[in-house]
Amino acid sequence: MNHRERILTTLRHQEPDRVPIDFGGTRVSSIMAVTYAKLREYLGMGPGRIRVDGPAQIVIEVEEDIRKIFGVDVAFVAHEPLQWRQDTLVDGTPAEFPARFLPQPQEDGSEVILDSDGNISLKRPADGHWFDTVYPPLGTATSIKEIEEHIEAIENFDTPVYHDMPYEELAKKAKDSYENTDYLLVGQFAGRMFQAAQFLRGWDLFLMDLVAEPKFAQALMDKLTEANIKRFEHWAQTIGLYVQVVQFEDDLGMQDRPLLNPDLYRKLVKPYHEKLYNFAKSKFDGYLLLHTDGFVSPFIPDFIEMGIDILNPIQIPAIGMDTKTLKQEYGQDITFWGGGCDSQNILPFGSPEDVKEEVKRRMEDLAPGGGFVFSSVHNIQTEVPPENIVALFEAAKEFGGY
Numbered sequence: 327m328n329h330r331e332r333i334l335t336t337l338r339h340q341e342p343d344r345v346p347i348d349f350g351g352t353r354v355s356s357i358m359a360v361t362y363a364k365l366r367e368y369l370g371m372g373p374g375r376i377r378v379d380g381p382a383q384i385v386i387e388v389e390e391d392i393r394k395i396f397g398v399d400v401a402f403v404a405h406e407p408l409q410w411r412q413d414t415l416v417d418g419t420p421a422e423f424p425a426r427f428l429p430q431p432q433e434d435g436s437e438v439i440l441d442s443d444g445n446i447s448l449k450r451p452a453d454g455h456w457f458d459t460v461y462p463p464l465g466t467a468t469s470i471k472e473i474e475e476h477i478e479a480i481e482n483f484d485t486p487v488y489h490d491m492p493y494e495e496l497a498k499k500a501k502d503s504y505e506n507t508d509y510l511l512v513g514q515f516a517g518r519m520f521q522a523a524q525f526l527r528g529w530d531l532f533l534m535d536l537v538a539e540p541k542f543a544q545a546l547m548d549k550l551t552e553a554n555i556k557r558f559e560h561w562a563q564t565i566g567l568y569v570q571v572v573q574f575e576d577d578l579g580m581q582d583r584p585l586l587n588p589d590l591y592r593k594l595v596k597p598y599h600e601k602l603y604n605f606a607k608s609k610f611d612g613y614l615l616l617h618t619d620g621f622v623s624p625f626i627p628d629f630i631e632m633g634i635d636i637l638n639p640i641q642i643p644a645i646g647m648d649t650k651t652l653k654q655e656y657g658q659d660i661t662f663w664g665g666g667c668d669s670q671n672i673l674p675f676g677s678p679e680d681v682k683e684e685v686k687r688r689m690e691d692l693a694p695g696g697g698f699v700f701s702s703v704h705n706i707q708t709e710v711p712p713e714n715i716v717a718l719f720e721a722a723k724e725f726g727g728y
Contacts, residue, residue: 328508329399334570336696337613337635337661345693345726347719348663348701350388351400351512352573354617354638355664357706357715358455359386363419368712369395376421379404381488382448383456384415385705393509396719400699401509403500403569405489427488429457455708462528470545479526480546481553484516493564500568512615513569515561517602519550520585520595521576536586536594547598555605562609571613571636572606579620582645588624596628603632615663619704621646630659639664639703642688643671649691653698661697667718669703674710678717685721693726700726 327335327343335342350356357365359378366374377387388398407424415421429437435452441461448457463479464472473480503511523546524532535543566572576599578585586595606614615636616629622637623646629637637660640647649665665688667673672684692698700722706715 330508330510330570332399333510333699336698337571339658339661339695339697341694341696341728344728345689345722346399346510346699347397347722347726348400348699349393349396349398349719350386351398351402351510351701352615352617352638352663353380353383353385353402353404353514354573354575354704355701356380356385356388356402358708359384359415359421360417360419361706361708361710361712361715362386362388363415363417363421365712365715366392368716373420376415376419377410378415378421378423379406381423381427381457382486383705386421397723399510401503401507401511403496403503403511403513403565405485405514406491406496407488408491408495424488426490459525462526462531464526464546465528465531467527467542470542473542473545473549476526477549480522480549481557483522483526483550483553484518485557493560497564497568500565504568510571511569512571512573513561513565515558515572515574515606517554517558517574517606518576519547519554519598519602520578522550523547533586536590540594543594547595551598551601554602558602558606559609562606566610566612569612571615572610573615573617573638574603574606574634575617577620578618578625579622579641579644581620581641581643583621584624585620588628591625592628596632600632603634607633613661620644623647623652626652626656626660630656634660636661636663636699638662639701640692641665641703642668649688653692653694657692657695657697661699662692663699664701664703665692666700666722667702669706669710673702673714673718674707676714678713681714681717682721682724685718686725689722689725693728 332342333346348355379387409425410422411425413423437450438446439448441447445461449460450457463476613635616634617638621644667684
């Protein structure tokens with residue numbers, strides 16, 4: 327089987343020749359830039375081209391030589407900049423960044439990104455590994471009318487200014503990859519609504535709005551849904567012609583509980599997800615992947631009902647996310663993408679032997695019958711030693727056969 331056939335087979339819940347492998351095939355199954363540079367050095371491959379295509383999390387575009395070494399079956403069609411600029415990572419390693427992503431250094435050693443009004447929209451602390459969202463533009467809003475005043479922020483939430491390459495140009499790149507490689511292509515869309523509302527309003531305020539000001543919360547999600555549907559139609563007519571999976575995102579879980587009560591989710595948030603995902607199904611002849619972290623098992627029946635084909639990831643250390651149980655309960659109806667190794671404890675702090683034993687266990691739980699794409703739980707972080715990354719993918723090939 328070639329790469330694309332292998333994943334399409336598992337997405338049909340059939341067993342391919344081996345479990346498919348993803349590394350860098352989505353914006354949430356990649357690797358942080360400093361860690362990637364160390365991995366290349368460890369493998370004796372030279373510096374390569376370290377291109378930080380996800381600058382907020384400082385994750386990179388995985389290169390072809392790495393994909394070949396690790397047997398990767400996926401390539402990513404991400405939002406990209408029109409131009410790149412040369413800079414260095416925090417450890418001095420040369421790297422490329424989007425030309426319009428311009429952090430400003432502060433006296434305390436932190437870096438900030440300012441919005442068009444001079445507010446700090448993103449900040450990386452001096453000892454931080456990524457940028458955190460700071461300023462919620464709707465944080466002081468007191469009426470539904472004020473939502474309209476921030477329509478630009480709503481409409482552009484998932485397409486920041488530094489990812490300014492038009493969909494038509496991205497579609498040309500997707501077409502070339504589709505016709506000249508056999509990778510399965512995942513196209514980024516995101517389409518966040520619940521999470522977007524939290525960022526735009528403030529994480530705590532929006533959760534309170536759902537209970538105390540539901541009309542305000544619904545009005546904000548109405549606008550986000552309208553914007554996402556309009557954008558998805560454009561995406562489907564361009565990039566969507568050449569990719570086989572579209573990546574949506576909307577985090578609903580924490581480590582030990584959902585972010586909101588499942589009944590409240592079904593009453594107030596699910597209708598907006600359902601509207602967007604149903605529209606996507608009507609316009610895109612492919613598979614829908616939803617990225618949502620944490621304890622989300624109570625929502626899986628809702629995801630299946632709404633037409634989600636793939637859940638990413640299984641956050642193994644979170645409560646309610648046991649791989650064997652989830653496979654038994656939902657494995658016939660949804661594909662699990664990610665969950666190949668505990669990325670919070672074993673991958674960064676275990677030995678290579680620990681990593682291999684962990685991968686073996688997850689393969690035994692998730693591989694039977696297809697419906698599983700192997701990757702780490704989330705982006706590989708800075709604490710992970712390169713020998714553990716190598717062990718991760720060696721074990722995926724060793725234990726992933728059918």
